[in-house]
Amino acid sequence: MITLEKVRQRAEADAKTNGCYLNPDKEFLNDLFDGLKKNEERYGYPSCPCRLASGKFEFDRDIVCPCFYRDPDVQEFNACYCGLYVSKAIFDGKISLQPVPERRPQEKQARAFGVPNEAPAEKKPEKAKAAPTKTPPTTAMKLWYCKQCGYTCYREEPPYICPICKAKREMFAELPGKG
Numbered sequence: 001m002i003t004l005e006k007v008r009q010r011a012e013a014d015a016k017t018n019g020c021y022l023n024p025d026k027e028f029l030n031d032l033f034d035g036l037k038k039n040e041e042r043y044g045y046p047s048c049p050c051r052l053a054s055g056k057f058e059f060d061r062d063i064v065c066p067c068f069y070r071d072p073d074v075q076e077f078n079a080c081y082c083g084l085y086v087s088k089a090i091f092d093g094k095i096s097l098q099p100v101p102e103r104r105p106q107e108k109q110a111r112a113f114g115v116p117n118e119a120p121a122e123k124k125p126e127k128a129k130a131a132p133t134k135t136p137p138t139t140a141m142k143l144w145y146c147k148q149c150g151y152t153c154y155r156e157e158p159p160y161i162c163p164i165c166k167a168k169r170e171m172f173a174e175l176p177g178k179g
């Protein structure tokens with residue numbers, strides 16, 4: 001079983017190798033480590049604690065921490081999407097953490113959950129049979145919103161950290177009437 005210490009060591013080693021830093025807010029960092037640990041226990045790999053994983057590695061490989069988007073985000077926005085990895089300027093307290101826009105292409109998540117591509121499709125022949133419907137995720141999906149900033153997401157559980165305002169999971173509430 002993966003331990004929190006192992007998760008921390010891995011992140012520290014990766015930050016050192018790749019010239020970035022871990023968020024200096026220890027409590028915030030621990031929440032993210034806890035999210036990574038739980039995701040690793042659940043899926044077998046440490047998928048991003050701020051994003052919804054499909055549980056299928058071939059679809060989730062880009063969001064296994066550190067995700068494909070970490071380096072460009074730290075370079076452009078001084079932090080990764082979750083705020084786990086930060087630039088030196090943030091680490092030194094010279095600037096503060098800001099919301100980082102989602103760099104992951106929407107199609108990637110859509111593909112993982114079998115959501116049809118919304119790009120205009122070629123016209124189907126009149127008598128074409130209906131395409132087989134994709135199997136929906138087996139989890140009980142719910143709509144969550146962050147009480148601090150209003151960010152919403154549709155997933156089984158709220159994220160460990162709000163990717164927009166960095167509020168903790170406790171700040172998320174379920175929107176009724178969905179799921």
Ligand code: SF4
Pocket residue numbers: 032047048049050063064065066067068069070080081082083084085
């Ligand atoms: S956004 Fe940060 S915490 Fe999430 S997977 Fe990427 S590097 Fe890890």
